Amino acid sequence: MSNCGSYSVGWVCALDTEYVAARCMLDEKYDGPEVLSTNDNNNYTLGRIKQHHVVIAVLPDGQYGTTSATAVLKDMLHSFPNIRTCLMVGIGGGAPSQKHDIRFGDIVVSAPRDGGGSVFQYDFGKTTQGQPFQPKGYLSPPPVFLRTAINGLKTKYEEEGHRFEDTINGILQKNRRLQRKYKRPDPSTDRLYKSDVIHPPDETECATCCGDDPSKLISRPERNEDEDDPAIHYGLIASANQLMKDASVRDRLIAENDVLCFEMEAAGLMSQFPCLIIRGICDYSDSHKNKEWQGYAAMTAAAYAKDLLYEIAPTKIEAERKIADIPGVLSSIESKLRDIQTSSETTSNTIEHLSSDHHQEKIKRWISPLESSTNLDKALRKRHEGSGLWLLEDERFRTWKTERCSFLWLEGSPGAGKTILCSTIIDNLSPQNLLYYYYDFNDLKKQQFESMIRALTYQLYYKCHKASTQLDSLFSSCINGLEQPVLKKLIQAFSDMLAQAEETWIVLDALDECNKGCRDELLTWMSEILNQATNSNTNVHLLVTSRPEEDIKSAITQFADANCRVSLQSSLTADDIGAYVRWRVRDSDDFRRWKTHPDVQGEIESILITKADGMFRWVACQLDVLKECLDYRRLSKALVSLPETLDETYSRILNGISKEYIRDTIKLLQFLVYSERPIYIEEAVDIIAVDTEGSPYFDPKYRMPNQSDILRCCASLVIAVPVMRPSFHPRAKFARRTELHLAHFSVKEYLMSDRLKDDLVQNFRETCAKASMAKTCLAYLLDLQLEIGTPALMIGDAFPLVTYCIRCWVGLAVVAERLDEALQYFIRRLFDDRRCFFEDGYHTSVWSTEWMPKISEPSGTLESKLCFASWNGLTNAVKYLIDQGADVNRVVEYHRKDSPFAIGTVIGAQIITHWMSVGPRADLRGLRGETRLMTALEAAAENGSYEIVELLLQSGADVHIGNAFSCACQCKCQGHGDRKSCGRYEIVELLLANYDIESKDKSSILASALFEAARTGHSDIVELLLAKSADANAEAHGAAYQSHPITVAPLGGYYRIVEALLANGAAVDMGPRDVNMRGNRMASALQWASAGGHYEIVRLLLANGADVNAKGGHLGSALQLAAGPGHHEIVELLLAHGADIEARDDRSPSALQSASGFGQYETVRVLLENGANVNARISGRGSWSNMTALQLALERIQYRVADLLVAHGANE
Known part of the structure; x- marks a missing residue:
């Protein structure tokens, strides 16, 4: 049957694995075609299935995607003009969901649903400015005769079941060479990982690096005897020119389009020809790619295709029109190929459109930046229109805004309006490359220096694409976000990002509200940022606000002159205060009762403006009191007896609270002063409703019916702030909530000071206040009346304070x-x-x-x-x-x-x-x-x-x-490595005093203790244990590790501990006996020290004879481990001591390949200058397999590194 005109069914495969499976399904094979079209580049197998004559073609080796599939079928139609239908049969990535229980080996058949198409091309569409990429949607469904056959076959399977296993096993019995690759793998290897579990970038197999921890997997029951296994699914297949490897993008397309499968060729056929797509599932379209199930999945898909052809009578196919005779089809193929190419260019490969937003979300979750926009919104709501214009027109501000590498400090007394003025500045600046952060006394997390760095870093990453590479590299070096970056590396990444940005404005509000424990760190960082900018091409404009506190003033004067300082004196802010007072008195509803008395309005304005002395906060408080005066007698009396200071103002506010509410007010203020996070208004209502001396302590009927009335208990001291917060409800990501804040930092300072009246001061001492808060929480918990079986979300809705109390x-x-x-x-x-x-x-x-x-x-x-x-x-x-x-x-x-x-x-x-x-x-x-x-x-x-x-x-x-010794070393109190911060050292001494040194368990207990002390950096405890004869070489065991003190101390940079261990006989190249344990990614001290970037420890270990080329664990030699994170000085040191520059194996790339993939320019330069093979390929399996350093750099968008590689001869 070499006559090309006899064949009516085309069968297209993308991979050789699929081609083998297809050939195995033929009932009879024929000789190859005698004559082919001149430009036909395909390879064919001819044969028969039942009475159908079938021609099978495979895509060229290494070429995948819709364009290649279209080109193969185009050539097939030229050589086989009688082709009337086509099957695209092979493997694909599953799209599992709660609706569709898709598993490895299952088959997905393209079938239209709800009147739509059967294939969804998600990388072909249009891009509109300011809008996300919009896919054009669904392609044509299969022809009617194929859909009818699908339905008939489905009915037969439902009654009798399929016989795929018998078909495949029969093939494998006849050809035993195929058994290893095409038999069904062990079901235990079918693992569906949760979407946030990402396979690390190395080549390690999933079973090794991702494992079978139930917390990482989605649990699925085994299929029973009554269920088809493999199962067949009918519905929408998603097709594109790029492999789907992102679980979150997968989930998004599943949710939006009910996709069952992802693949790369179908869209090239379905838009032009009467085709059917059949896919066997071999992975889950995520980062956990493997080839173990590909052979079996190809077999199941081919077996279904064979059954389908058996269901179709030859006359049905012969009745169909020849594809080549469809008007304009051949010319449209050429057009299709051009369209696909154009689409690929104009959409920049739509997977990037779909993935970029998600990648940004992954970076955001990893960095966990605190939201500063809520502070800005709050300040903007308070700002009176037109205020702050004097600053925008001030020469010092204009100079700061335009002069290269500039600094400006706005300082003023409490209540002078610095935060409002800061919002005016932010509002005035262009949002492009504008970074801002508000230190906030109301939120403990927003008082931390690291929180500021994280927020600024993410803002710059989000706003400046040119600067994103540095953070992406850090993200990659932290195993794609599975590990948190140390603060030092985050600061360095931000500095490198600033260098990439053309110009950046940074505004920081309320430095004085930064936690005093890290304020020195903040001030040092400010100096370094400006110094680095001045000595490089970086152009940074830094503006800060604060009170003129001595430590801040002293630090700023070290790097900035007097011209960089604006003091918010009354003469500068008088116009703003006047405008604010006039607006409150004449235009707001607060004083509407005096609208017909302009003389009274003028009197209020005159007195307040005269006495304000530049204090916005003082004026606001007086207006809050005066608006309650119902007649002129009371108003005039209040005006002549205004308090002189904020302290006196707050004292009067507290004295003015009725005795009936003073107890509740104190309790609420205690929570607002000492809580580590803001209190929500519904929580505050329940706080007030609790009576620790009553019976019952709490009952919902004691709640205020109107939540906003709670502000009347402490007017001017507390404000309500609307916010958007993550929702606990599964159907809503965010929820609108209202937080209660102390109105101003000066309120908190006053309440915590000794300046309160004697009858109040004790209530706000930390011990007394926290005792009151704890009793309120416990009383609330003790009196909740709930039934066993109540869902947790229902509890949270009914009792909103419960989460706070428990935590x-x-x-x-x-x-x-x-x-x-x-x-x-x-x-x-x-x-x-x-x-x-x-x-x-x-x-x-x-x-x-x-x-x-x-x-x-x-x-x-x-x-x-x-x-x-x-x-x-x-x-x-x-x-x-x-x-x-x-x-x-x-x-x-x-x-x-x-x-x-x-x-x-x-x-x-x-x-x-x-x-x-x-x-x-x-x-x-x-x-x-x-x-x-x-x-x-x-x-x-x-x-x-x-x-x-x-x-x-x-x-x-x-x-x-x-082992209480180990527990003491893991002590959870603050002060990592500092014996003075808590009693851990004294506890170990106490435990040793009660310990039988001759105990048979001495070795294992002290070994574990020494290991934990070394791992956590407690050098004093290490020395104490060594003095008590702890063995420096004893091996410690755990569920996820098997190691020695000398192997873990270097990673944390604990030089003194490494030195002490070596002095007490620790073997420098000591490693675990079983280097393949899951936790043992690295085996030797030198590997750990190199990976951590600790130069002095590396030098110490080498001086003590460490083997520079020692391997063990899963991540390569010391040189390979130093190269990826970019520790180029350590790379130079290791090379100087004889490190093998080409070291690599099937689990880890070479130093050059790793450094190139992570964009480490200086490290790549050092390696190239020392003779690294620029065109070497990665061995082993996985997504990096067979790639060169140049290919890695280009894939990771590391163009600067790529240019360097090309300059040194890279050509592959």
């Missing part, structure tokens, strides 16, 4: 527990009330939309409660539980979740294991999902509570049970 009560109580007997009583009640204690915890995220957890049956032993109290430092509670008979040596289960030792026994009032997922200390980060056993002594040591450790030891706690 914060421990942190509040620990400050005051020993001094407040009433608080001790509430804590004892909580521990005694079995309704309020839950042992089942930490099993779901608060953001889960798959299912919402419910209140479970209460439980909790005395020992689990003791462990909880010990870990949280509740000394009196520990004493109480011991007196109640708790066994101090009993081991209880706890769960590692978001804090390093988050006890699985969860406190809450009939609550909410769901909301305890972040624990009472939400600032701590650790491993997720790990369960371990723990004693109360270990918990207390972990907490850093010397007093509780001592109490437990006195009560009989056995130091030999568990």
Whole structure:
């Protein structure tokens, strides 16, 4: 059958794997064609399936996509003019969803749904300025006779099932050479990872680097005997010219278009010809690509295609028109090829359109920038129109705005209007490359220097494409966001980004509200940014506002002269204050009762403007008081007795609150002063409704019916701020909420000062205030009346304060527990009330939309409660539980979740294991999902509570049970590596004093302790343990590691510890016996030090004989590890000591390839100058397989590096 005119069915494959599977399905193979069209470049197999004569073609090796598919069919039609229909059969990426349970080996058949097409080309469409890329949508459905056959075959399968396994096994029995590649893989290798689990950029297999941790996987039940396996799905197939490897873009297209499968050729056929697409699923269209299922998936798709042809009578196909005879079809093919090429050029490959927004979102989630726009919006709402114009016209501001590398400091007293003026400046500047940040006393997170760096970095990344490469490189070096960058590297990335931006304006408000613990860091950074800009091509304009506090003034005078300072004196702001007063008195509704009395209006204006002395805040407070005066007698009396200062103003406001509301006002102000985050208005309503001396403590009927009335309790001291916040509800990403803020920083300062009246001052001392807050939280929890089985979201809606109470009560109580007997009583009640204690915890995220957890049956032993109290430092509670008979040596289960030792026994009032997922200390980060056993002594040591450790030891706690030494080294208190910051050193001393040095467990216990001390940087504890004969070479074991102290200390840069270990005999090249354990990505100290960029430690290790080319673990040699992050000085040092510049293996690229992929220009230069092979290819498997350094640089958009490589001879 070599006559080309006899063939009516075309079968197109993209890969050789698909071609093999297709050839295996032929009932009979024929000789190749005798004559082909002159320009036909295809390779064909001819054969028969039933009575159909089939011609099979495969795309050229290495060529994929819609253009190639169209070209193959074009040549086929020239040589085989009788072709009447076409099948595109092969593998594709699945699009699993709750609606479609798609698995490896399943088949997807293109079939129209809801009147639409069967193939969706998502990289062909139009781009409109200011709008996202708009795909043109669906392509033509298959012809009617094919759809009829699909339906008939579907009916037959439903009645009898398919026989794919029999078909495939029969083929494999006949040709055993195919078994290894085409047989069905083990079902355990079918893993569907959650969308936020991203395969790292190295070539490591998923089974090794991503693993089978249930927390990373989407759980799916096994298919039963009554279900088809593999299953067949009918619906929409998405096609484009690029492989889909982004799970989030995949999910978006699934949600928007109900896509079942992704592939790369269908759109090239369906828009022109009567075709059907059949795909076997071999991956899930995400970053976890593998070839293990490709052979089997190709077989299942081909088996379905064969069954389909058996369902079609030859006369049905012969009745169809020849494709070549369809009017204009051949000429339209040429047009199609041109259109595809044009579309590819004009849309810049639409996957980038779809992925760029998502990549930006990934960067945003990774950086976690705090939102400054809420502060700006709040200030703009307060700003009176026209205010601040004097500054915009000031010569100093104009100079700052235009002069290269300029600085301006606006300083003024409390209440002078700096923040409002700052908003005027931001509003005046062009938004392009404008970065701004508001330090905010109302939000603890916004008082941190690192928060500012993160916010500015993301703003610049978002606004300036030219500067994005630096942050993308850092993101890549942090395993695509799986690790957080250290602050030093983030600062360096921001500095490098500024260098790439042409010109940048930075505005920082309220430096004095920056946490004093990091203010020196902020001031030093300001100086360095300006200095770097001056000494480079960077053009940065930095403007800051603050009070003239001495440390700020002293630091600024070191790098800026007097011309860079604007003092907000009354003479400068008088016009703004006058305009504001006139607007409030004459135009707002506050004083509408005086609209017909212009003389009274004038009197109010005159007195306030005269006495303002440049103080916006003072004027605003007086106007708030005066607007309540209902007649002139009271108004005139108030005008002649105005307070002179802000302190006196606040004192009068507090004195003016009626006795009936003063207690509630104090309680609300305590929360606003000492809470680490803003309070929502609905939370504040419940705070007021709680009566810690009443019975019941809380009842919803005691709430204020009108939430806004709460502001009347403390007028002028508190303001309501509308915000958008992430929603807990699965159907809404964001929700409009109202936060309550103290009206001004000066309010907080006044309340925390000694200047309050004697009857109020004690209420705002930290201990007293936090005791009151803790009692309010506990009373609220104790009196919630909820039924077992209540969904958590329903609880949050009904009792909005519950989340705050659960997360914060421990942190509040620990400050005051020993001094407040009433608080001790509430804590004892909580521990005694079995309704309020839950042992089942930490099993779901608060953001889960798959299912919402419910209140479970209460439980909790005395020992689990003791462990909880010990870990949280509740000394009196520990004493109480011991007196109640708790066994101090009993081991209880706890769960590692978001804090390093988050006890699985969860406190809450009939609550909410769901909301305890972040624990009472939400600032701590650790491993997720790990369960371990723990004693109360270990918990207390972990907490850093010397007093509780001592109490437990006195009560009989056995130091030999568990490993309290290691826990003390992991102490969660602040001050990493600083013995003075907490009692960790003293705790280790105390534990050693109670430890039998001759114990049989001495080696393992002290080895673990030494390892933890080395890992966490506690050099004093390392030296103490070594002095007590701890073995410097002892191996420590854990669930995810197997290592030695000498291998972990270098990564943190702990030079003193490395030095001490070497001095005590640590082997410099010591590594784990099993370097392939999942946690052992690197094996030697030199590898860790090189990866971490610690030059001095690298030099120390090399001086002590470290093997410069040692390998082990999964990420290559020290040179390879130093190259990726760009530690070029270490690269030079290693090369000078004989490092193999071409070292690479099937898991890790060479140093040059790694540095090129991550855009490390200086490192690439050093490697090239030392003779690195510029055209070497990466060995092994994965997305980087067979690529050169140049190809990697171009793929990662590292054009500067690419130019350097080309200059050194790169040509591949």
